[in-house]
Amino acid sequence: MKKKLLGLVMGTGLVLALAACGGGGGDDQAAGGDTVDAEKITAQKCSTCHGEGLNGGGAAPKISDVGSRLSKEEIENTILNGRGGMPGGLLKGEEASAVAEWLASKK
Template sequence: MKKWLFTMLFGSALVLGACGGGGDDGGNEEPADNGGTDTEESTGDEGGGSVDTAAAEELYQNNCASCHGGDLSGGAGPKLSAIGSKYSVDEIADILKNGKNNGMPAFEGQLSEGDITTLSSWLAEKK
């Protein structure tokens, strides 16, 4: 059973990784804090802070979708479609960095601080 689950998760990760888009210049998130004048920021934001939605979605697909579902609907991990109504940006970032005792792994050596910030900000918008 464990081999089957591992095979499915690994296969899903390969398929989702291959579906990743192109034309991204590496997802450097430093310009996102410049007051909203950058043209590569998301156009679907509500104002205030800005999140590079395309980069966040790519990070999610590459690192989270195999457990939480490609559409945030859940799977091996809980659904995340309304995670922002339960946790703040800082709480989500903490969970991403340190993991959680219910099987959520820590991503602090695998994702950069900028990637964690992008992903946690994007997930916090899911309400």
Template sequence: MKLKPGIISLVALSTIIFAGCGGSSGDKKTEEYSSKGEELFKNNSCVSCHGKDLEGASGPSLKKVGSKLSQSEIEKIINEGKGSMPSKVLEGKDAKEVAKWLSEQK
């Protein structure tokens, strides 16, 4: 069966048009964060040890860290390190933001 040239052009054109719609090319999945602290945590090396959902991995779970440690205690650990966690993974305002967010995890 042989297609007419006009039909082939229409098929090619619709393929080009629909290929650009809703595909993954250029579309970036944007994650929403409850706070700046959560965003910093999830976009830094914290996730590699403590897990994206705070479930823990090579580092301890932080799911309920706020019921065990205060914001200032958490910030001290971020600044000084603890165990195999290095010091100053985050500094200044970033450390404060993450400590605040983690202290709310109860």
């Protein structure tokens, strides 16, 4: 009984956390042709799950130093296709590429 309850609580928490991460469904380009502010996008769309300063949260691991573990291409692939409990497609196109490049610089 305790295992079922724990599974239910963990599953519910994961669903809520992923819903909070939700992507904006915007275009591949920044509004008005402006340059993409990867740090701002990351703060808005990633810190909900990955925690303040990207130091890890209840639902997601620390990524404040992800560039020391993964290349830009690997990070972008994770953003686009998901990994573990993270769904793919939260960012797309230019935003995904800019955030991956910014995160890759975090060592």
